[in-house]
Amino acid sequence: LSVSLSVFLSVCVCVCVCLCLCVCVCVSGHSVTLLCHYDVKTHSLLSVCWNRGKLPLSGCKDLLIAVDQLRVREDTRVSSRYQLWGRLDEGDVSLTILNLTETDAGLYGCRVEIPGWLNDEKHNFHLTVDSAPQTTTTPPVNTETSTHQTTAAHTPGPHTHTHTHTHSDTHTHTHTHTHTQ
Template sequence: MCGVSVRYHFAIMKLLLLLAVLSVGEGGSSRKVAGRAGGSVTLPCSYDMKNRKPLSVCWNRGNLPVFKCDNVLIATDELSVREDSRRSSRYQLLGRLDQGDVSLTILNVTESDAGQYGCRVEIPGWFNDDKHHLDLTVDSAPQTTTSVNSETSTLQKTDTHTAGHMNATETVLTSSFSSVIRQQESSSVTVALVSVMFGLIVLVTVGGVVILVRKWMRLHKVRQQQLNSSIQFSSTLQLQSRDSAVENIYQIEEGVARGV
């Protein structure tokens, strides 16, 4: 009877020790993540796909329990999201699930989203799950409106300085207008100079072409004259040779007649 009681107490002590170890393991350190209201924030979580096959993952709002997730935001069945587990369309897994990236992205963050989150990667075996805890803090969105009193005081301050601001504005506008006029005048002068230079270049080019054409025509005329002179000279030589040949024939015929 005493031995049974000892064994019973020993089993209770082992159970209590196991629960204590589990509670310590579940409540470990958390990673801090900051977001801004109205934007989006990503809570990182991943596992090594090189040494493991695709695993199931669940995201929990609050501290992770001993097993599974008791406040599921979104979960995966290996490489696909279980749509029946998605609590809201604001919760997205935008990472590469096939590479072990199961980070949770929360869209349109609100201040109520601040708090603790848990990512559980379910690894086969007893108490082998890979757990990640993250604490999200949300900064308030910048205010776009002011109170009536602040608007009134701002308007009063604006009225007291309106004249000075108007004078400063007029001065700035006058100086800007003057600078624009100067820029336009300098641009006009530049355009005029470019136009004059272009006209001079065109005139010089045309004059050069005219001179070259005239020289070519003169040279062509001289060559034509030389060619005509050579033709006339050759014609004269031919006529003279014909006349000499005719005279020789007459002389020969007269000599033959006399001899007869």
């Protein structure tokens, strides 16, 4: 039993148990690369297909994209969101799914077609796509402008000062202070 862990930009985590199953948890709006490699030195260049859902006994039933040796078969690509950006000449046929949505969740399979009866390499993935965290915006804080008006009556005896504050949100505050000498 071997376990490997891959982390992609903190928005996608894939855990693979042996070569047969990887579980990936991702966030919508981001991309994921489902890893699939084969040994070119042992097998030379091969045909590969990517399937949506459980892989059938042979071939790919719900084909997403396929490769004939060094050539991506464009007639098989069901969406431009499915890309094979690996080095095909080195056996890297990893599938990148761009701009994930919650409808992308489910099973995926990579079949490396090795000549002979039941020789194919199969790599299975269970993809979970969580919705992106909601961002909240707070309304801007009202900026206050104040107008100070001071009136003073100079009469012998007590002095009275009146301060009036007018704020931009239409509130007026009046303060009266009386000082005696």
